[in-house]
Amino acid sequence: MRPLPLSFYTRRTLTVARELLGKILVRTDGKRTLSGRIVETEAYLSNDPACHAFRGVTDRTRIMFGTGGFLYVYFTYGMHYCANVVTNREGLGEAVLIRAIQPLEGVDVMIAMRGKKDGANLNGGLHLKDLTNGPAKLAQAMGFTTAHSGADLVSGNIFITEEKSGIRPVIVSTTRIGISVAQEKKWRFYIKDNAWVSKKT
DNA sequence: TCCACGATCGGCT
DNA sequence: GCCGATCGTGGAG
Numbered sequence: 001m002r003p004l005p006l007s008f009y010t011r012r013t014l015t016v017a018r019e020l021l022g023k024i025l026v027r028t029d030g031k032r033t034l035s036g037r038i039v040e041t042e043a044y045l046s047n048d049p050a051c052h053a054f055r056g057v058t059d060r061t062r063i064m065f066g067t068g069g070f071l072y073v074y075f076t077y078g079m080h081y082c083a084n085v086v087t088n089r090e091g092l093g094e095a096v097l098i099r100a101i102q103p104l105e106g107v108d109v110m111i112a113m114r115g116k117k118d119g120a121n122l123n124g125g126l127h128l129k130d131l132t133n134g135p136a137k138l139a140q141a142m143g144f145t146t147a148h149s150g151a152d153l154v155s156g157n158i159f160i161t162e163e164k165s166g167i168r169p170v171i172v173s174t175t176r177i178g179i180s181v182a183q184e185k186k187w188r189f190y191i192k193d194n195a196w197v198s199k200k201t
Numbered sequence: 202t203c204c205a206c207g208a209t210c211g212g213c214t
Numbered sequence: 215g216c217c218g219a220t221c222g223t224g225g226a227g
Contacts, residue, residue, distance in 0.1 A: 042208070050208070060223065078220025080209050097208055136209050146222095178208050 001026065003159035009068030013087040013094040014187065016068070017043035020085065020160070021191050022169045025101055027142050027158045034109055034142055036101030036132055037163065040190040040197045042176045044084070046092045049181040053093025063150045064093045071158060073139065073149040080136035083144045085153065085160070099177070099188070101132045102196040103141070110141035133196045169194075 004023065009016060018041075026035045044051035052074065053064040063072050064086055072084040072095050084095040103110055110131055132138040139145075144158075151158045170192040175183060177200050190197045 044208075052208080055224080058224065074208080075222060076207055077209050078207090078222075080207095082208060084208085099208085130211095134209070176208070180207085 001161050003154055003161060006067075006069045006154050008160075009085065009087055009153070010089055011068075011087070013043045013045055013096060016085070016087045017041045017096045017187065017189050018171055018173075020096060020098070021171055021189060022163050022167065024104065024161045024163055025098065025138075025142070026161055027144075029157065032106055032109055034106035035104045036138065036142075037104060038098055038100075038160070039102050039194040040098075040100035040188070042097040042099055042189070043087075043187040044095050044097065045187075046088075046094050048185070048187075050176065050179040050185075051093065051095075053095075057093075061093065064095050066090055069152065069154045071144075071148055071151040071153055073144050073146050075146055076136075081139040081145050082135040083139045083142070083148075097135055098138065099135045100190070100194075100196050100198050101138050102194065103128070103132050107131070113141050113143050115140075129195050134198045 020038050020041050023038050024035050025038055053061045057065050063070055067090040068087045070086045072086050073081055075081055084097045086095050088094045132141050153159050172190055172192050173186045174188050175186055176188045
């Protein structure tokens with residue numbers, strides 16, 4: 001299980017957003033490993049008014065202006081965290097939002113992180129598909145907060161790796177969710193027919 | 202300083 | 215389908 005190399009991230013953001021689909025997002029502490037297959041992403045570009053980096057460098061967005069291959073986590077709506085992958089070259093300010101993953105390893109831990117009881121039968125109102133089918137949900141399940149913003153995805157214990165099968169997923173591209181500007185750009189990508197993709201379209 | 206708003210979610214109708 | 219929670223961020227003053 002090797003992290004994707006820096007060269008994966010330092011390409012065009014739309015390319016990275018598509019190619020992240022089917023890859024495995026991993027967080028490990030040496031004891032437990034949490035992982036999930038990335039099934040939905042959104043691209044945010046430097047000339048894009050919906051992008052956090054659009055208005056230039058701030059304390060929050062500084063990491064986006066570095067080189068690709070780092071994690072960017074932001075806090076929103078007073079209660080949620082969302083995880084992004086910084087892409088392309090230094091100085092641009094581009095990233096890919098990870099919108100949904102299909103849980104693989106550490107499902108019991110993810111359920112606990114999501115604050116629901118009884119991982120055995122999921123009868124507490126939490127269905128398995130609701131565990132990580134949204135950007136704030138997967139961040140909570142993986143335990144990502146702003147403390148992890150800036151994490152090095154190439155050499156750290158949070159990383160992305162190739163799927164073993166190497167199967168190329170069927171990709172759908174459509175408009176992004178939850179933005180008030182640049183709504184026409186079809187920069188949301190997801191794996192067709194995957195149950196973990198977020199519902200809204 | 203102040204203040205409007207958000208790359209969301211879950212509960213309620 | 216609608217609405218409230220809840221607070222960091224950044225643009226305005």
